[in-house]
Structures are given as C-alpha cells and as structure tokens.
Amino acid sequence: MFHIILFGPPGSGKGTQSEKLIATYGLKHLSTGDLLRSEINNKTPLGMEAKSFMDKGQLVPDEVVIGMISSALDANPNAKGFLFDGFPRTQAQAEALDKLLKLKNSEIGIFLALEVSEDELVKRLLNRGLTSGRSDDTNENVIKARIAEYNAKTSAVADHYKQFDKVVKIKGEGSIDDIFNALCKEINARMN
Numbered sequence: 001m002f003h004i005i006l007f008g009p010p011g012s013g014k015g016t017q018s019e020k021l022i023a024t025y026g027l028k029h030l031s032t033g034d035l036l037r038s039e040i041n042n043k044t045p046l047g048m049e050a051k052s053f054m055d056k057g058q059l060v061p062d063e064v065v066i067g068m069i070s071s072a073l074d075a076n077p078n079a080k081g082f083l084f085d086g087f088p089r090t091q092a093q094a095e096a097l098d099k100l101l102k103l104k105n106s107e108i109g110i111f112l113a114l115e116v117s118e119d120e121l122v123k124r125l126l127n128r129g130l131t132s133g134r135s136d137d138t139n140e141n142v143i144k145a146r147i148a149e150y151n152a153k154t155s156a157v158a159d160h161y162k163q164f165d166k167v168v169k170i171k172g173e174g175s176i177d178d179i180f181n182a183l184c185k186e187i188n189a190r191m192n
C-alpha cells in the first residue's frame with residue numbers, strides 16, 4: 001500500500017491535483033473537506049456542527065474529523081492506497097493518522113506540500129466562489145481567516161513528517177499540468 005498526503009493552504013490546488021492523481025495511481029481519495037460538505041448537504045448532526053466552523057473559516061474539531069477518517073479507512077479495506085487531501089490539518093490529526101495506519105501495518109509514503117503565495121490563494125478562492133456555491137469562498141474576510149488558521153495550526157504539520165523524511169515541497173503556481181508532472185515525478189521516485 002502506498003499512501004500520499006497532499007498538503008497546502010486553502011486554494012493551493014489540493015482538490016484539483018487530487019482528481020488527477022487518483023486517476024493515475026488508482027488510490028482512494030479521502031478529502032475531509034468533501035466528506036464534511038457531504039454531511040452538510042445531507043443535513044446530518046455532524047454536518048450542522050461542522051458548518052458552524054467552516055462558515056467562519058475555522059477548523060472543524062479534531063475528534064469530528066479523525067472519527068470520519070477512521071470510518072473511511074475501515075470502509076475501504078481493499079484500497080491500493082489512500083490519497084489524503086486536506087487531512088491532517090493539526091498535530092493531533094497527524095498523530096491519529098499515524099496510529100490508524102500503524103494498526104493496518106502501514107505508513108505514509110510521501111507528504112507533498114504545495115506552495116502558493118497568499119495573494120494568489122485569495123484570488124483563486126474568490127474566483128471559485130463565483131461558481132462553487134461555497135459560503136466559505138465568497139467572503140474575503142472568511143478566506144483570510146482560513147489562511148490564518150492554516151498559518152497558526154496547520155503549517156506545522158509539515159514539521160511532524162519532516163522527522164520521518166517524508167516531506168517534498170512543490171511550487172503550486174504555474175499550469176495545472178506542470179504542477180501535476182512535478183508531483184508525479186516525486187511520487188514515482190518514492191514508489192519505486
């Protein structure tokens with residue numbers, strides 16, 4: 001099994017690149033953002049709790065997100081590997097993920113960190129907000145709050161994986177195909 005973490009600030013291209021990576025490598029895509037939005041659309045209690053945080057640009061509590069990922073791992077026992085998109089976003093989530101994978105005698109193969117300037121992030125998310133219908137993409141203050149949450153709580157997750165020599169930084173600005181090719185080059189080098 002080969003597992004990938006695709007990491008980066010909001011709007012860095014995680015969702016965009018994930019679609020291409022799962023098609024190429026046959027991995028199961030686990031996006032906590034997508035899982036949470038599906039709970040919101042289904043109006044579940046978990047979704048209603050998550051919405052109150054997401055609408056303000058804040059992270060959803062760790063126990064909610066970790067529970068969701070644990071269930072998703074158990075629901076896919078035959079997966080070739082997982083592509084984690086938008087997870088882990090805190091140190092507690094990273095430690096929980098390591099433990100869950102260890103129980104399956106497995107571990108993260110590579111941690112790919114997309115790097116994009118803040119101006120570009122804001123521009124992309126406001127642009128997506130024109131068509132996505134996502135309430136967290138339409139208000140610039142909420143977008144800035146999401147970026148601030150990333151800087152305060154999420155960026156340090158890379159340090160956790162640096163100690164295991166898993167982290168590779170990738171420039172996340174440029175054409176989608178060029179970024180995809182850069183990601184594939186690093187994955188192929190670690191897979192073989």
Ligand code: B4P
Nearest residue numbers: 010011012013014015016032033054058059060086124128
């Ligand atoms: P997510 O759903 O993870 O969304 P995201 O970080 O905003 O977006 P992503 O990075 O995938 O978007 P992409 O660049 O592909 O999170 C939403 C919220 O859910 C969080 O704020 C939080 O509240 C909650 N949440 C999720 N996971 C959580 C967790 N683990 N713990 C706690 N809370 C959690 O797309 C952005 C735009 O850029 C698109 O329009 C795309 O077309 C464009 N784009 C992509 N690549 C481009 C390129 N190379 N050039 C130009 N534009 C590009």
